[in-house]
Amino acid sequence: MMPYGTAAEAEAALGRSMTWAEALWFRYSAGMPDLWLTWHIALVYLVMYAVAPLPVMIFQQIAPGSGFLHTKWGYENIHHVHHEKTEPSGFAAAYATGTELYLYLTTLFLGPAIVPSHVTTHWLWFAIRIMEAFDAHCGYHFPFSLARFIPFLGGAEFHDYHHYAGEKTRSNFSSVFTYCDYIYGTNKGYVYHKRGLAKLTMKEAEHNMKGNSGKEDRD
16 A cells, blocks of 8 residues: 555655656555555566467467577577487586577576566576576486476476477477477477377286286296
């Protein structure tokens, strides 16, 4: 709730007259509880991060050069070094050309540049993002992996398929949250691959059971 009861008090604190937008917001929110104002902020975030990017997503679908690093030129000149590791370890996260590392670091710093915050928040973000990159490339889907508990978090199992498929892959571009792969349908190869592995595992289990059963009959 604002600490000013009237528009005159607010203008006195500002040292100037309010603009029409400020006056409109003051009339709307002056007596509103702080919790309600927080819900307004949540709505703004929803629009910014969920609704506003939709045109960009549509553009990426129809524009040439989508998946730039996996186009022929992008892969051969920038991304191929990173894909030398078909069964990556954690250190493969940073195994890339200088150009690709520059692109990665640009996106890493872009968030704090757009939304300035305390330096502690910056360092926390950098640490989390780098640890996530190492986790996605570590090659192990641990029982305690956050990907088992957080919906749409990719983890090592999801990103491993991207490296397994290599240059020709059109699957699993996300290394953090995978909802874009679900939206774009770029996880279909991965889903098909998992189904094939599940069928193979089931056949092997059935074969082993039959073998053990036959052995018991002979005994």
